[in-house]
Amino acid sequence: MNLPVNYNAIHWRKRKLVREEYIKHQKGKCYYCGQSLKEKPCSCIQCLPINKNLFPNNFFNYPIHLHHDHDTGMTVGAVHNYCNAVLWQYHGK
Numbered sequence: 613m614n615l616p617v618n619y620n621a622i623h624w625r626k627r628k629l630v631r632e633e634y635i636k637h638q639k640g641k642c643y644y645c646g647q648s649l650k651e652k653p654c655s656c657i658q659c660l661p662i663n664k665n666l667f668p669n670n671f672f673n674y675p676i677h678l679h680h681d682h683d684t685g686m687t688v689g690a691v692h693n694y695c696n697a698v699l700w701q702y703h704g705k
Contacts, residue, residue, distance in 0.1 A: 619680035634690040643689025
């Protein structure tokens with residue numbers, strides 16, 4: 613599979629496959645914090661408070677997200693859901 617892909621142009625089933633491909637490429641580590649995606653993000657990320665009202669109701673139901681650029685739609689990598697929230701809330705990504 614050729615990465616990156618346009619997140620907005622693919623079906624959710626394809627997004628799952630893309631996420632799995634990123635996990636392989638990243639050797640199971642979060643694109644943002646570098647921790648294993650099987651574990652929680654590092655404490656330096658978890659200490660940042662998240663306003664859960666900013667996110668869709670089911671945002672935190674899925675532990676691993678496919679991070680993408682909201683301007684271009686292009687995928688960036690696989691991240692913990694909390695890291696994705698930090699990227700969105702603190703960095704506008």
